[in-house]
Amino acid sequence: MYIAIEGIDTAGKSTQIERLREHFKDAVITKEPGGTEIGKEIREMVLSTRAKSKRAEFLLFLADRAEHIKEVVEPNQGKLIISDRSAVSGVAYALVQKEIDKKDLVLLNNFATNGIYPSKIFLLKLSEDELRFRLSQKELDGIELRGVEYLLNIQEAIIEAAKLLDLELVTIDATRKIDTITSEILNNIN
Known part of the structure; x- marks a missing residue:
């Protein structure tokens, strides 16, 4: 079974993945982008050099995928x-x-993944208030500096993306206790 933990920055993805690593000792833990050697180089290149073309940046991430x-x-x-x-x-x-047509997004991703996608996507979803609080507790990176509204737009776009790719999406309230979130993920895996 191939699953993915999705969510905007500060939603608790890393925490939940560590919890799942403890529970499933034989699981393969990976990340995208950057889960391979070439992927690490692509990720580093994209993060260190701002591409003038969003299409070029998207195509680099497709290569990583x-x-x-x-x-x-x-x-x-x-x-x-x-x-x-x-x-x-x-x-x-x-x-x-909004630079690439939705139909093209699906087509290009199907090509890059050879039609292989996670069988379940877990979205750790934050409220605006909780997102503001969590961001106030840390030093912000480049994505986080784009602001709360941008991150909330990404969160909603994750839901739309799962629908476009016709993937099973399990939305989890990420404002709850860590143990409760882990239990919900485990129940949905089992």
Whole structure:
């Protein structure tokens, strides 16, 4: 089973993935972007150099996605694969940028993934108030500096992206206690 934990920054993805790692000792834990050597280089390149073309940036992430499927997902299809983000995030960010047609987003992602997607997507969803609070408690990175409204737009776009890609989405209230969230994810995996 291939699952992905999705959510905007500060939603608790890393915390939940660590909890799942403890529970499923034999699971393959990965991330997208950056789950392969080439993916790490692409991610570093995109983060260090602001592409003038959003299409070019999107295509770089598609290259990472294709490599991730080939190197991580396909060889481990008999195991539980838990990914920190997935194609859903890539599509969500592209939807917010509004530079690529929805039909093309689906077509290009199907090409990059060879039609292989997570069987379940878990969206850790934050309220605006909780997001504001969590952001106030940390030093902000480049994405977070774009503001609360931008992050909330991404969160809604994750829902739209899952629908566009026809993927099962389980939305979880990320304002609840960590143990409660973990239990809900475990119940949905089992």
